[in-house]
Amino acid sequence: ALHIGDWAERPVQKRWAAIYKQFDQAVAPSRFIAGRLIEAGVHDAIGLPLGVDTSTFHPERADREGLRRRLGLAAKERLLVFAGRPAREKRLDVLVAAVERLGDPYRLLFVGAGGGAPVSDRTLCIDYVRDPVALASILASCDAFVHANDNEPFGLIVLEAMACGLPVVGVSAGGVAESVDEDVGQLAQASEAAAFAEAIEALFARDVGVLGDAARYRAVTRHGWDTVFTELCAIYGRLTGRRAFESVSAHVAH
Numbered sequence: 001a002l003h004i005g006d007w008a009e010r011p012v013q014k015r016w017a018a019i020y021k022q023f024d025q026a027v028a029p030s031r032f033i034a035g036r037l038i039e040a041g042v043h044d045a046i047g048l049p050l051g052v053d054t055s056t057f058h059p060e061r062a063d064r065e066g067l068r069r070r071l072g073l074a075a076k077e078r079l080l081v082f083a084g085r086p087a088r089e090k091r092l093d094v095l096v097a098a099v100e101r102l103g104d105p106y107r108l109l110f111v112g113a114g115g116g117a118p119v120s121d122r123t124l125c126i127d128y129v130r131d132p133v134a135l136a137s138i139l140a141s142c143d144a145f146v147h148a149n150d151n152e153p154f155g156l157i158v159l160e161a162m163a164c165g166l167p168v169v170g171v172s173a174g175g176v177a178e179s180v181d182e183d184v185g186q187l188a189q190a191s192e193a194a195a196f197a198e199a200i201e202a203l204f205a206r207d208v209g210v211l212g213d214a215a216r217y218r219a220v221t222r223h224g225w226d227t228v229f230t231e232l233c234a235i236y237g238r239l240t241g242r243r244a245f246e247s248v249s250a251h252v253a254h
Contacts, residue, residue, distance in 0.1 A: 017041050024239050027232075029154035030175035048235070049178070051228035052159040054220045056132050059165030059212070062140035071124050073107060078204060081109045081142040081166075083135065083157050086116025091148035096120045097193035098148075098200060106200065108146070111138055140164035144203060150191040152176045163219035167211035169199050179223075184215040 017040035020026045026045040028034040037045035068075060080099065086092055092110070096118040099108045103122075110117040112128040129135040139145065145161035150173040158168055158176055168185035170176040177187060186206075188199035203211070221227070237243055 013040050020045070025235060027235065030178050032175045032178065033153045046235070047178075048231055049223060049228065050154055050156055050159070051225035052156065052163050052219055052223045053132070054163045054224050057136045057139070057160045057163035057219075059140050059216060061133065061137040061164065063137055064141045067138060067141035071107075071109070073124075077105045077107050078144075079107055079109055079142045080144050080146045080169075080200070081111065081139060081161070082113070082146050083111035083129075083139065083161075084113070086110075086113040089149055089151055091150070091191050092116075093118050094148040094191050094193055094196055095146055096123055098146075098196040099123070101193055101197040102200060109138075109142060111135065136160070136164055139166060142166060143208060144169060144185070144200070146196075146200070147171075147176050148188075148191045148196055149176065150174050155179065159219055159223050162215035163223075165212040165216045167203060167208055167215050169196070169203055171196075179218075184211055184218055 017037065020037060020042045026034075026037055026042050028037060028045055028047050029050050031047035034045040034047035065075070068077070068079070071079075073079065080095075082092065082095055084090055092113060095108055099106050099122045100120055106122065108120075108123045110123060110125045113125060114127065117123065117125055126138065129138065139161050143166070145158065145166045145168045147155060147158055147168065147170045149155070150171040152174040154175040158170065158179055161168060162179070162184060168176075168180045170180045170185065170187055171191045172187040172189055173191075180187060186199045186203040188195040
């Protein structure tokens, strides 16, 4: 399975492609990355999205009032959240610039970005949260998840936010665009401040609660681990010639 992020340097790309050609099947976490592999010459690459723990990441973990008290925010403020490392490709600068363009009532919460997050009076920061339940509580207590990386291989945190009942604002490129559409959020046409600010405003002009419910439903029905594992076993079944989920006792009997 391939999840190696941005491998755009051509010598590195060719080296990885040479390795993956030796396998019977290359499985990437998105059609976006599978396409990159195919372009590099790994012709049988396929995309299989990752799964999400929909029991841990659940809307019932929300404590909106508690989080706003912790952050010193008023109830009327619209709290956007991004959780992840402050790597350059995550485009945190775009998120900050978009929120600064919007002004009140929008605020942006970074979880886990530490000192690498751009500084602004519109942003707040929480240190890296190791406990998944605690992270789920933070996510579920916000109003929307934002993700400006247009080169994301997949974006598991996006699924975790959706499972928590959050609509997502992303970019119409990369792996995130395979999980997010107008049924569960809003896509900016480019990873730049004006387009992203416009997408955020467009999201909140709609029924955010309905979008959040749809995001949760999609996470459960398409990305629950039972569904993903069944699809993965089907791939192994095609490779081995054995029916997926054939009982262990059947093998023992023979």
